[in-house]
Amino acid sequence: MANGQLNPGAREELRRRTMNGPRPMGRGLLAVAVAIPLILGVMAGAMGGYLLRPPTTSATSGGATQGFNLDIFDFYFMGVGGTIDGVKNPQVNVTLGNTVRITVTDKVTMMHNIYVDGYDVQSADVSSLGASATISFVADKEGTFAYYCAIPGHRALGMEGKLVVGSGVGGINTLPPIGPEVLPVNDIIRNASDVPPPITRTTPATVEIWLNATEVNGEIEPGVSYLFWTYGGQVPGPFFRVRVNDTVLVHFHNDASSMMTHSVDFHAVTGPGGGMAASMAAPGEWGNFSFKALVPGLYLYHCGTPDVPTHIANGMFGEILVQPDVPLPPVDKEFYVGQSELYAKWPIHTLGNQLFDGQKLWDEQPTYFVFNGAFKALTGAHQLTAQVNQTVRIYFADGGPDFISSFHIIGEIFSRVWQYGDLTDPPLHGVQTVLVPPGGCVVVDLTLEYPGDYILVDHALLHAVDMGAVGVLHVTGPTNSTIFNPGA
Ligand code: CU
Ligand code: CU
Secondary structure (H helix, E strand, C coil), rough: CCCCCHHHHHHHHEEEHHHHHCCCCHHHHHHHHHHHHHHHHHHHHHHHCHHHHEEEEECCCEEEEEEEEEEEEEEEEEEEEEHHHHEECCCEECCCCCCEEEEECCCCCCCCCEEEECCCCCCCCCCCCCCCEEEEEEEEEEEEEECCCCCCCCCCCEEEHHHECCCCCCCCCCCCCCCCCCCCCCCEEECCCCCCCCCCCCCCEEEEEEEEEEEEEEECCEEEEEECCCCCCCECCCCCCEEEEEEEECCCCCCCCCCCCCCEEEEECCHHHHHHHHHCCCCCCCEEEEEEEECCEEEEEEECCHHEEEEEEEHEEEEEEEECCCCCCCEEEEEEEEEEEEEEECCCCEEEEEEEEEHHHHHCCCEEEEEEEECCCCCCHHCCCECCCCCCEEEEEEEEECEEEEEEEEEECEEEHHHHHHHCCCCCCCCCCEEEECCCEEEEEEECCCCCCEEEEEHHHHHHCCCCCCCHHHHHHHHCCCCCCCCC
C-alpha cells in the first residue's frame, strides 16, 4: 500500500495515545462499576471486610504481594478466585506499597494483553487458548487507575477495569488532554471518480479481485487525525465490477501492520456469512474464497469481524457491482459515494488526534456523518465535476453502521433510480430523494441541464449541513434561461 503505512515511530506514538485514550463506561461496565461497590459494601458490612482482601497475600520485603487472576474473553476480563471470582472487569483493590501481581489467561484465540494506566506496566500479548502472562509492580502511587487491553480498539470494546490503590483518591483515570496534531496522516478520502470502466464482456468469466485491509491514520477534517480501518487505505474501499454469473476469486489480505483481525462479507455472495468466516484473517494473513455472482445488482461489502459495527464505523465498507446481462444505459460519467458515521471521543471539530468511542456507537450518537470517509470530504479538491448536457451516474452506498441515508442532490432530480441497487427491475423516474438503508446501495442517474454547484446531502439535513455528509457536483457549461433564470 503506497499510502497505507505508518512508520514504526508513528505507530508507537499512535499506540501510546490510543492506550492513554479514555473511554466512557459501556452499559455492562457501568453496571459492574455500580454493582461492585454495592456488593463489596454489603460484604464488608456482613463480614467485617474479610472478603475485601485479595485472593492471595504473601509477605515480602517492604510489603506484601497481592496476586490476582483474570481470564480474558472477547472483549472483557473475568475475575478468578477470591472476591473477584466471576466478576466481569472486576475492580482490583490493593494496599499502598504492596507488590501487585496480575496474571491474565487467554480463554479465546484473539490476541490480548493487560496494561495498567499510571504505572505504565504492560503484559506480553497472549493469543492462544490457555496462554498466560503476568505483570508485577509495586503499588506505590495512591489513586484509581484504569487497567485495560492495550490492543487498539479492545479497550473501547469493553476490556477495562479499575485498579484502586489505597484510598483510591487520585490517579490518572481521567481524560488525557487532546493534543496538537502529532501524527502523520494519509489521504483516506476515496476519490468519487474512482470507478473502474464498464465490463464489455458478454459472457461470464472467472475474475480475481484483491482486497487489502489496512489500518491508517487519516484526517476527519483538517487538524483532526483518526485511526481509520480501511480496505486499500481509503474510505469506502475499492469499487469492484463483475458480471452476473462470473466466478469471483476473492484474495483478501490483512496487512501485516494491522492490529486487528479483519474479514469481508460481500452482500453479492450467496453463501454463509457472505464470505466473512472464509476470509477472516489475522494481521499478515490471507483469507481467500470464491463465489458465483448469481444476482445482478449493486451490493455493499463490509468487514465481518466482531464487533462488526465498530469495524464498519472505522471505515470498512465498499461496493461491488454485479452487472446484469443487459447493461445499464451508458452515461458520460460515473461516481462512487459511500456514506457512513464516525463515533469520536471528543466533540465535533475538536482538534487533535480523535479516538473511536465505543459508548457513542452503543448509544447511536455519531459525531460525524460523512461521504467517502471525512467531514464534507467531497468538496474542494474532491468535488465531483461534469458538464452541461452530460449524464451522470452515482453508485451510492450506505455503510452505516446504523443510520439510514436520505440521499438527495440539491437543485437536481434523479432521472433514473434503481432502488435498493436492484438492477433486475426497471428504474424509477423523477425522484427527488432516495432512502438508502444501512447495508444497502442505490444507483441514480441524472442529466445536467444547467451549470452551477449541486450539493449532495443526506436530507436528514443535520447529518449534512452540521455533521458533514456533504458533496459538491460542480457543473460547467452554458446557461439556459428557459431551464432556470436567476434574474427573472
Ligand atoms: Cu475489520
Ligand atoms: Cu452485511
